[in-house]
Amino acid sequence: MTAAEERAVIDRVRRGETEAFEALVLDNQKKVYNLALKMTGNENDALDISQEVFIKAYTGLHNFRAESRFSVWLYRMTYNICVDFIRKKQRTPVSSLTYTDDDGEYMDLEIPDTRYEPAVEAEKRELREALSRGIDELPQHHREIIVMREMTGMSYEEIATTLGISEGTVKSRLSRARQNLVSLLNSYGTFSKSGRHKTGKEVEGHG
Amino acid sequence: MADCKKYMDMxxxxxxxxxxxQEQKLLLAHLDGCASCRALLSAYRSIAEAAEETLVQVPDGFAAGVMEKIRKLPRRRSGGWKAVRPVIISFAAAAACLALVFTVSPQRFDFGRNKAKMSARVEAPDMADTAERGTDSVLMDSAVPEAGSGEFGGTEAAKSDEESLFLYEAAGASADVETPQTGMATATDSPAPNGAATDGQPVDSTSQVTRHPGVKLGIAGVDENTLVIYYAVFTFEGALPDHVTGVEKTDRGGGLYSLVVTADVARELINEGYTNYVIGNEDAETALVYYTED
Structure with a gap:
């Protein structure tokens, strides 16, 4: 759906055409659900939250202002509802690995070998599976920023607004999150190890 | 290779x-001579490429299920949802606001002639119950108190009353509500942005509050000297987002603070998807934000 089409649909819903809203659900459900899924780690919770997001979007549609993308508005709502949910559930990190945090030193990052080229489908599938597992094992603040950027395609500015942090912090946190992710993928053997860049020291992450 | 560290974020x-x-030039010059960093870039690109493909499908019928729930929502008789105000209220937050305001420093409130009524509200018996129910409800579980009930916890009567949902809105839009313009009035060193003159007298909005239960939710923003009803009252568990700025920061004790912000900031927060808020009076030009600091 183009931005113009989206606006037209929103206008129709605002005028009382409830059924038009379904097109907005269909257009955005996948990314909203995946964001919730990666944040909660549970399919049922993610479905409940996704449903809540769309119903809140519907009832609060007058609050949506066209200067932001409708999808991003939904992602922000998803994020906030997930944060509330996680706080209530006190979800604990699933991994005990050490991570580099946003302000700490750079860790010993094993740089993947350049020979890695996921040319064939089997390798691509392997990468997808490893990536999904790796994202799940990241500490929450790294997992959420990776999902926002890589899976929902939010801009730095949109992420900054959603998380209530500066764009500078978005840049550095995303960088650290990616380094952690590469380390995890290395540990699964997804990327060949070359063992270079042993420059920093490992620091405990913030879970 | 120690040099590589500074290129990580780039x-x-x-x-x-x-x-x-400008930074691109720097980085490209470095990449030219550093196979390791080129490999890292390549890994990031592989991840980006694969990430989109890791998205899982939403179960069949999800959108239909959402639409079914939406169709069951109470509707205005006059048409669609266009005019419906933010009724996505966390009643847990509403109860928490009230509880915070009145438990943190009850002695700070000069209830004056409204003392009896205010006290009665503080002691509203079903607050915890309301909060609990509000926590689990997906949205606006019709838990808006019935008109004139005078009790925050009066959800029983309102629960099945479709119309009560909109009394809330009517409260905000009602022409006879005397909109308090004194949101900033008590900050003597801060001029009120709306230019409203203040006579320093308490605003007697209690009667309106009683008649309009929706507005009553905003009572959480009651000021010491004036019964200010804010546009909305937010609660943040933790520090405020960087972009939320305001005036009249008040130490409520125990690490709890409140800040007066403009209604525009409040609308922006709502637009950004923050859900822990209670709408007070939509005509008010200021909002109150509670947050905590370590």
Whole structure:
């Protein structure tokens, strides 16, 4: 759906055409659900939250202002509802690995070998599976920023607004999150190890 | 290779296409002679490429299920949802606001002639119950108190009353509600942005509050000297987002603070998807934000 089409649909819903809203659900459900899924780690919770997001979007549609993308508005709502949910559930990190945090030193990052080229489908599938597992094992603040950027395609500015942090912090946190992710993928053997860049020291992450 | 550290964030930015041109030149010069950093960039790109493909499908019938729930929502008789105000209320937050205001420093409130009524409200018996129910409800579980009930916890009567949902809105839009313009009035060193003159007298909005239960939710923003009803009252568990700025920061004790912000900031927060808020009076020009600091 183009931005113009989206606006037209929103206008129709605002005028009382409830059924038009379904097109907005269909257009955005996948990314909203995946964001919730990666944040909660549970399919049922993610479905409940996704449903809540769309119903809140519907009832609060007058609050949506066209200067932001409708999808991003939904992602922000998803994020906030997930944060509330996680706080209530006190979800604990699933991994005990050490991570580099946003302000700490750079860790010993094993740089993947350049020979890695996921040319064939089997390798691509392997990468997808490893990536999904790796994202799940990241500490929450790294997992959420990776999902926002890589899976929902939010801009730095949109992420900054959603998380209530500066764009500078978005840049550095995303960088650290990616380094952690590469380390995890290395540990699964997804990327060949070359063992270079042993420059920093490992620091405990913030879970 | 120790030099590579300073290129880490740049590589990440570059992979996103967000690196400023000047830094790009620096990075490209480094990449030219550093196979390790080239490999890292390549890994980031592989991840980006694969990430989109890791998205899982939403179960069949999800959108239909959402639409079914939406169709069951109470509707205005006059048409669609166009005029419906933010009724996505966390009643847990509402109860928490009230509880915070009145438990943190009850002695600070000069209830004056409204003392009896205010006290009665503080002691509203079903607050915890309301909060609990509000927590689990998906949205606006019709838990808006019935008109004239005078009790915050009066959800029983309102629960099945479709119309009560909109009394809330009517409260905000009602022409006879005397909109308090004194949101900033008590900050003597801060001029009220709306230019409203203040006579320093308490605003007697209690009667309106009683008649309009929706507005009553905003009572959480009651000021010491004036019964200010804010546009909305937010609660943040933790520090405020950087972009939320305001005046009249008040230490409520125990690490709890409140800040007066403009209604525009409040609308922006709502637009950004924050859900822990209670709408007070939509005509008010200021809002109150509770937050905590360590």
């Amino acid at each position: 590589i990440s930015c570059y992979a996103d296409g967000e690196l400023p041109e």
